[in-house]
Amino acid sequence: MKRLESLLLGQIKDRGDQIKGTKVLVACSGGGDSMALLHLLVALRASLHLELKVAHVDHHLRPESAEDRKFVEEEAFRLDLSFYFEELSLANDYKGGLEMQAREARWSCLNEIAKNQGVRWIATGHTLDDHTETVLMRLARGSGMRALTPLPACQSPRWSPLIQMTRPTLRSYLSENRIPWRDDPTNVLPITPRNRWRTILESIRDECPTFDEHLWDTHRQSESTLALAEQFVLALRPKAWDMDLSTKSILFKVREWNETEVAMIMNLAFKEWGDLRESRHLQNLSRWVCQGLHHQSEASNGGYILHLLPESQGMRLYKAGV
Numbered sequence: 226m227k228r229l230e231s232l233l234l235g236q237i238k239d240r241g242d243q244i245k246g247t248k249v250l251v252a253c254s255g256g257g258d259s260m261a262l263l264h265l266l267v268a269l270r271a272s273l274h275l276e277l278k279v280a281h282v283d284h285h286l287r288p289e290s291a292e293d294r295k296f297v298e299e300e301a302f303r304l305d306l307s308f309y310f311e312e313l314s315l316a317n318d319y320k321g322g323l324e325m326q327a328r329e330a331r332w333s334c335l336n337e338i339a340k341n342q343g344v345r346w347i348a349t350g351h352t353l354d355d356h357t358e359t360v361l362m363r364l365a366r367g368s369g370m371r372a373l374t375p376l377p378a379c380q381s382p383r384w385s386p387l388i389q390m391t392r393p394t395l396r397s398y399l400s401e402n403r404i405p406w407r408d409d410p411t412n413v414l415p416i417t418p419r420n421r422w423r424t425i426l427e428s429i430r431d432e433c434p435t436f437d438e439h440l441w442d443t444h445r446q447s448e449s450t451l452a453l454a455e456q457f458v459l460a461l462r463p464k465a466w467d468m469d470l471s472t473k474s475i476l477f478k479v480r481e482w483n484e485t486e487v488a489m490i491m492n493l494a495f496k497e498w499g500d501l502r503e504s505r506h507l508q509n510l511s512r513w514v515c516q517g518l519h520h521q522s523e524a525s526n527g528g529y530i531l532h533l534l535p536e537s538q539g540m541r542l543y544k545a546g547v
Contacts, residue, residue: 229390229398230268236389237273242379246274247345249384250309252335253279253301255293258350260300260406261395262387266348267304280309280338280347282331287411296407309338324417339382351376351385353437354392358422360440367505371492374451375444391437458489468494474543476534477514487511491542500544514542 226234237244251266253259263279270277279301283290294310301308311334313327335347356376363372378388387395399406415421429436462468467476468490475494477487488511495507506527513526517540522533525545532541 226268226272227398227402229394230265233265233386233390234269234272237269237378237386240378242384242386244273244275244346244379244384244386248276248278248343249346249348250278250280250335250339250342250344251306251348252331252350253281253297254350254409255281255297255300255407256350256409256412257396257399257406258352258355258387258392260404261390261399262348262350263300263304264402264404265398266386267306278307278309278342278344279304280311280335282334283310283312284327284331285313286327287409289407293407296405307342309342311338324419336382345382346379346384347382348384348386350387352387352390352392352395353441354423354426356388356444357426357437357440358419360444361422361426362418369505369507370447370451373444373447375441375448389441454489455493458486458493461486466490468497470497472543473498473500474541476539476541478539479537480539482515484508484511484515487514510542514540 249266251259251263253263266275266277269275279297281294281297283294287293298308298310313330313334338344339347359376360372376385376388378385398404412420413423415424426436433439465478465480467478468474469476473494475490477490488507491507491510491514510527510529514531524531528545530543530545532543534541
């Protein structure tokens with residue numbers, strides 16, 4: 226087993242990725258990251274008892290897309306792996322950006338292929354570089370401390386085994402083993418926020434080549450800190466607060482609350498309801514809740530209503546219209 230293959234196997238085991246003995250659909254565009262993913266998983270499939278299949282989605286966004294499909298199909302055939310292919314036509318009236326639309330449509334196709342083939346996991350070529358870019362974009366949006374938590378390697382059905390591998394490391398693996406790949410020239414054009422962050426990160430990595438690894442270590446520490454804070458807040462339930470999933474409401478019982486505690490409670494509740502909010506919104510809402518109602522029985526803010534309960538039972542926060 227080659228050095229990088231052994232390193233990846235160790236990372237998968239250390240993280241506790243629950244993929245051993247499962248069927249895995251490898252999403253392969255033909256680019257360097259996904260080709261490294263494909264060949265590394267082929268090298269590890271015996272050790273992990275994996276049944277691998279390959280999928281490719283053509284968005285028809287580039288003239289070379291047909292050649293990409295042929296390239297991946299031929300590689301899957303050479304590796305004696307089943308190959309699945311889908312073509313997409315993106316809508317002209319989509320309200321989000323083209324990058325988001327392509328990602329959502331691609332993921333929908335991959336999910337459908339996986340479902341039809343009885344596959345448990347969809348392996349993607351997300352790298353440590355992608356992780357750093359995502360974190361910086363989240364920080365720029367005001368996501369707060371949540372932006373500093375690591376992206377999970379396993380988030381069913383997505384599996385990103387290369388999340389701790391840098392892109393240059395993977396390119397070296399490909400070159401050393403004479404594995405071809407196809408570059409997408411649009412990845413270096415400043416046409417998306419991610420591409421523009423990549424340009425900024427080039428200078429940072431020149432100054433600090435281990436920047437991505439240091440940031441990952443910071444993420445792991447932040448994850449532990451947040452877990453401890455959540456345990457503290459959960460220990461106050463149901464004596465000091467509670468939530469109701471059916472009504473999407475939070476009960477704040479009579480107590481002196483601070484903004485950090487309230488923001489943590491709301492974050493836990495909103496996550497449970499599937500209503501994720503940016504840090505700035507949580508800060509604004511928590512500040513408002515801590516200020517109280519001041520002789521009012523009810524008030525609204527940011528699509529939420531704060532209602533004073535009778536007989537000094539506390540306050541109930543709930544989403545308007547639910």
